[in-house]
Amino acid sequence: MSVVSGVTVTVPATTANLGPGFDCIGAALKLYNEFKFTRLEEGGLTIHVTGTEAERVQTDESNLLYQAFVKFYQHIEQTPPTVKIEIKLGVPLARGLGSSATAIVGGLVAANQLEGTTLSQAQVMELAIAMEGHPDNVVPALLGGCRLAATSGAAWEICDVPWHKDVVPVVAIPNFELSTSEARGVLPTEVSRADAIFNTAHLGLLLRGLETGNGQWLKTALQDKLHQPYRKALIPGYDALNIAAVSAGAYGMVISGAGPTLLALADKLHSEAVEAAMLAAWQEEGITAEVRSLSLDTQGAKSF
Ligand SMILES: Nc1ncnc2c1ncn2[C@@H]1O[C@H](COP(=O)(O)OP(=O)(O)OP(=O)(O)O)[C@@H](O)[C@H]1O
Ligand SMILES: N[C@@H](CCO)C(=O)O
Numbered sequence: 001m002s003v004v005s006g007v008t009v010t011v012p013a014t015t016a017n018l019g020p021g022f023d024c025i026g027a028a029l030k031l032y033n034e035f036k037f038t039r040l041e042e043g044g045l046t047i048h049v050t051g052t053e054a055e056r057v058q059t060d061e062s063n064l065l066y067q068a069f070v071k072f073y074q075h076i077e078q079t080p081p082t083v084k085i086e087i088k089l090g091v092p093l094a095r096g097l098g099s100s101a102t103a104i105v106g107g108l109v110a111a112n113q114l115e116g117t118t119l120s121q122a123q124v125m126e127l128a129i130a131m132e133g134h135p136d137n138v139v140p141a142l143l144g145g146c147r148l149a150a151t152s153g154a155a156w157e158i159c160d161v162p163w164h165k166d167v168v169p170v171v172a173i174p175n176f177e178l179s180t181s182e183a184r185g186v187l188p189t190e191v192s193r194a195d196a197i198f199n200t201a202h203l204g205l206l207l208r209g210l211e212t213g214n215g216q217w218l219k220t221a222l223q224d225k226l227h228q229p230y231r232k233a234l235i236p237g238y239d240a241l242n243i244a245a246v247s248a249g250a251y252g253m254v255i256s257g258a259g260p261t262l263l264a265l266a267d268k269l270h271s272e273a274v275e276a277a278m279l280a281a282w283q284e285e286g287i288t289a290e291v292r293s294l295s296l297d298t299q300g301a302k303s304f
Contacts (some may be wrong), residue, residue: 005193006038007113008304011106011298013091013099013146015169015263016136019222019254020202023163026136027146027255028297029169031097034088035065037108037114038290039081051089064100067235068107068131071172074126076118082109094177096257100300101137104128109142113303130154131134137257138216144300146210164213168271168293171256172241172278175288178234183258186230215251235260237285241278 011033011201016026038044045066047059057063061070066085091099108124108131119127121142128138135149139158165170202221209217212240232238241262245253249270256263264272270292279291 004114006036007110008034008036009110009113009301010034010303011102011109011301013255013294014101014137014140014172015096015171015261016081016098016257017227017254019228020199020206020226021148022138022224022226023134023136024148024150025203026140026147027161027163027169028140028144028300029045029097029171029294029295031294032090032297033099033102033106034090035103035110036086036088037110038084038086039114040084042082044082045164047083047087049087049089050087051087052089053093054089056093057087057089060062061146061194061265063106063210064103066122069106070113071127072108072111073117078115081114081265090111091175092261095173095180096178096255096261097159097171098137098141098175098257100180101128101132101141104131104190105141107140109301109303110274112280115161123159126156138298142300144298145296148207149212161207162211163296164211166213166267167210167218167251168243168266169267169296170250170270170271170274170291170293171264172264172275172289172291174235174260174282176239176260178186178258178260180223180258183231183234184236187227188230191226197224198223209251213267215267218251222254222265224254228255231255231259235262237282237287238262239299240281240285244277244281245274248276253278283294 012028013031043202049057169224206221250264250266253264282289
């Protein structure tokens, strides 16, 4: 294929960890960022951002989307072309919904398309994982669906995790940010054998619970001892929202990614009541939030 003059890429938001699957499982959601790249014959890099919180995105070479774009060209040992980038933000920044993964995947996919799909999807994925440092957001952002990633050292095995149609993700997105680096900074470097066994068992149960929609399994499975006990203090209202969500009929509630968004899983009969209960609980804490049920994106990054 030949090089092209421009490309638009859409990339879905993602919710990572799902409780016990720290750094290895994530699901793509129907909420998107759109990135349009146009080659320029003259002038320098131009980045234009629209959407909520647009002013918070860097518009120079430090922009993460652009850095991923450059990373692609470094990998193929070529000089990146000068481009105009137009960003339409739909995914809130630093909220635990994989905004950084949308930028990394968007920049890599756009560059690959501009160069006539020089790299395979697996090669793009490897570059994205290396940039993000863990696979649980970038893999579902690229491929869609719910994905489990495991490595033998050199390469990654990616497993499609079946998600029962009656299991609804409800996201409660507060109006404050929590950077992933801050939320990783509070984690211990070592964990006990008991906690490792706890999470191993619960992640196994979660996979079966998501596949079957078995509510009893999901209630038990959505527990974690590796990250949430340390992070919940960074999220005001965590305990109140957990009680509210479960009282309204959710199977359970977890931190979405590194937070501060909180994710409840519920069946279709209870999802609206869970939305209302989580919103009210945050309002009682004096925190403005947007709470909504989202469905799973199954397509991942798309270019046109
Ligand atoms: N559309 C974008 N364009 C450029 N940079 C972005 C974009 N979206 C996010 N970023 C960069 O990523 C940072 C947020 O990354 P961070 O890992 O802290 O949060 P997140 O990816 O939203 O959450 P999580 O990884 O927990 O799901 C932003 O501060 C910004 O620097
Ligand atoms: N697994 C990551 C997701 C956020 O990037 C974490 O929880 O830190």
